[in-house]
Amino acid sequence: MxxxxxxxxxxxxxxxxxxxxxxxxxxxxxxxxxxxxxxxxxxxxxxxxxxxxxxxxxxxxxxxxxxxxxxxxxxxxxxxxxxxxxxxxxxxxxxxxxxxxxxxxxxxxxxxxxxxxxxxxxxxxxxxxxxxxxxxxxxxxxxxxxxxxxxxxxxxxxxxxxxxxxxxxxxxxxxxxxxxxxxxxxxxxxxxxxxxxxxxxxxxxxxxxxxxxxxxxxxxxxxxxxxxxxxxxxxxxxxxxxxxxxxxxxxxxxxxxxxxxxxxxxxxxxxxxxxxxxxxxxxxxxxxxPLSSIEAVAWVATGGRGSLFGPIIGAFAVNYSKTQLTTLAPDLWPFVLGGLFILVTVFLPKGLISLLGRRKKPVEESETMVINKAIKQETSVAADRKTEVL
Amino acid sequence: MLSVPNESEIIGDRVATLAPGQPDVTHGTILYLEDVTLSFDGFKALNKLNLTLDDGELRCIIGPNGAGKSTMMDVITGRRKPDSGQVFFGQNIDLLKHQEHEIARGMVGRKFQRPTVFEALTVAENIELTLLGPRAPWAVLKARSTAAERDRIDEVLTTIGLIQLRHQPAGILSHGQKQWLEIGMLLAQNPRILLVDEPVAGMTGEEVARTAELLVSLAGERTVVVVEHDMAFVRKIARTVTVLHQGSVLAEGSLSSVQSNPKVIEVYLGETPCSH
Known part of the structure; x- marks a missing residue:
């Protein structure tokens, strides 16, 4: 229960x-x-x-x-x-x-x-x-x-x-x-x-x-x-x-x-x-x-806002990359972070998690289209009936 | 001059039988506007406007731009207070003494021209949020949907014909479906009067026919007021038409009597309104 x-x-x-x-x-x-x-x-x-x-x-x-x-x-x-x-x-x-x-x-x-x-x-x-x-x-x-x-x-x-x-x-x-x-x-x-x-x-x-x-x-x-x-x-x-x-x-x-x-x-x-x-x-x-706060927002944006698990993925992904990169080239990190923010906003507005859901989406959409069509038909039938009465 | 008693003047058992907030419609009238005047910087948007609506009727209001249609709706819904005049809901409730959100709940529902629905929520959830019920954060946090609420949601969705789409996000609806959903959101608040502003603008022919059917079916149980420019649509649904001009009523009556009224013809620059 x-x-x-x-x-x-x-x-x-x-x-x-x-x-x-x-x-x-x-x-x-x-x-x-x-x-x-x-x-x-x-x-x-x-x-x-x-x-x-x-x-x-x-x-x-x-x-x-x-x-x-x-x-x-x-x-x-x-x-x-x-x-x-x-x-x-x-x-x-x-x-x-x-x-x-x-x-x-x-x-x-x-x-x-x-x-x-x-x-x-x-x-x-x-x-x-x-x-x-x-x-x-x-x-x-x-x-x-x-x-x-x-x-x-x-x-x-x-x-x-x-x-x-x-x-x-x-x-x-x-x-x-x-x-x-x-x-x-x-x-x-x-x-x-x-x-x-x-x-x-x-x-x-x-x-x-x-x-x-x-x-x-x-x-x-x-x-x-x-x-x-x-x-x-x-x-x-x-x-x-x-x-x-x-x-x-x-x-x-x-x-x-x-x-x-x-x-x-x-x-x-x-x-x-x-x-x-x-x-x-x-x-x-x-x-x-202020920069750390902005960085935290970047994790959320990267993972995908509007789902609660997306930001978890984002926080891990960004910080893992950060640890890796800062050991290699510490000066580069701010540029990478800035670039990441731009790339995600432009290409993945719903974050990394939209990559996971991409396969499922078309099915859902066609479903709604079918329902919409059914409703439309019903409406037009109703409209026909109405004109007959008139 | 209408005799409109003040709330305090009503005494005796007739009031006792009314639940608080319920209009007294023993004279068959649900809304009285008397000598309502409202001016903006000297321009009289409403000029001694008199209007009465019978309980359960379907009224169309037409008039050229700037005739005061929107201002009239603002006054009825409590959005603006007039400079002078009286607005009564039934014979006993002075609307001028009520706030906009009080009027919106159970008294007058207003549908704006452009539909605004909550696109990320499902069709049923859109209705759920507008049902009468608690509004304070803690009460809403604890609220669980009851069987009565679910029945009411189903009832509203059946009325507006969107029951099959109940689990779909409102964002995928067509323009016409969004308009119906918004009418449903108003119905969920159970208003006695429904003000509908240009409901068929931008709709397909099918959708217009369906909307006409919906509005006609809603009248009777409620009073429906439609403000519309589309004369073909007005002809489809109207029984009584009121023509506003320069903030007051120019003519009132059946569509044909109004259309043949010389004053109306003059206002519409010698054209009949139907040629719109």
Missing amino acids: LFKTLFAGHERGGLIVMLAIVLMLLWVSIGNLAVPASSSWHVSTYTVTILGKFLTYALLAVSIDLIWGYAGILSLGHGAFFALGGYAMGMYLMREIGDRGQYGNPNLPDFMVFLNWHELPWYWYGFDHFWFAALMVLLVPGILAGLFGWLAFRSKVSGVYFAIITQALTYALMLAFFRNEMGFGGNNGLTDFKDILGFSITENSTRVGLFVASGIALILGYFIAQAIVRSRFGRVLVAIRDAEPRTRACGYPVAQYKLVVFVISAMLAAVAGALYVPQVGIINPGEFS
Whole structure:
């Protein structure tokens, strides 16, 4: 029964991708922990971390697709929510260091000692507890998205104007976090983490644990997004995307709908960020850079917006190419990314997934044509009858 | 001068039998417009317009460009408020006191000239979103489609003749089918009055005939008002025709009486309207 409600009317590609992720989780965990390093089946910890990072990127892509693909809200500042989630997690990890920092101060993180601070700022209170940090991972980006969205959607800011102000948002946050006075480590950000929930962060098993947690978060995030999209709420979102004034005329409070989905999406992005930070071992203001947000949108466009599994494929494909290419020719990457964005927009407007669906399409279309023809015939018969009566 | 009682003046058991929001049509009239005037920068788009619609009738409204047809529809649907005059729905509901979205739900449905349907959604889903029901995000998120709703969707789709296309995306529909779907979306909101603006513009002959049939079948249960330039179409469906000119009614009556009215002939520059 549960199975049925979960999967009824589900996009098939999505199920295949979910299955692939589960298999990847199993294969990589076993390959890293159980297979000896001498075997050719062994999966290196480096690979585990890279794939874990990709999984969090994929969740970020899903969160962007939820608003862009379904509600038509293009956010070019979603990296801000990702980074805020990352900072909340980073603050917890900093507090976990305790007196093991270079200065050995049990009360203050290293960078504060370095800045000659004597007291912990009030906004660091509570981050010694994991549950508090986890709550903040959701709340801080959620509230920011709520305020920002409320102001924007209430004034009917949409389309390219909305995209521009989201860029401004993430840029402003970047500048703010660069300042040492903010109390978030300034330029260097938060780093040198030791452990998470008592597990050493450099340990293989912790790495695999974080990798699996990222996979589970992605799967959950995907199903949450899927549930939203498949509900009547989701159909209203699509209606807003395609004909906003008409939807408003039907009595739907459009701004509220956009606000709700924007906040949910920001929270998904924040969870991705929170899982990203312990795996890469650092969070700094660079994560707020407008370019990273645009890059994330490029993953969605490449994979295919408007299906929730397309962005997952896109995030993996683009980032895999990026890792390969940056080791070969790091300077080339921005050009490749720009070129990719142009090529996809021109030749594959529906993204990589349209390559998969291409074989099926003609059949569907001919079906509709047959039905249309049937209806037409019926109409003409009705029209004939009508003229006879007259 | 029509005697239109105010809402507060109505007392006694007659009102008690009416559900809130239900028009009182004991005198057989569903819509009264009295001395409605609306001007834009001194130009009187509506000039002491008087119009009454009988409950369940099918009325055609014609008139040259700038006669005030669109402005009249704006006033009836609450989109614009007139400078002066009264607009009553039944004898008891003052439409000027209601917001546009309140009027759209259950009172007056308006079909705009260009069809706008939700192209990515299926035909049935288009109707589903317009059904009367919750509109707030949380309520809609929790909403599950009920059997009653599905029946209502089927009923509307049967009326507009798109039942076989119910699972198809609305984007693949022909122009005429989209117009019917939009009429269906209005029907889903269960309006007493249906305002239809140039429904057959750009339709094929077949589609025009089918649309005429549809609109005629809708009258009776509802009041249908058609604003149309296509005189051949008007002739097909009209019983009573109202001619608007410079913001007020120039003539009213059967199509033939209107067409032979010298004032109407003069307005149409000596031509009969049917030569359009």
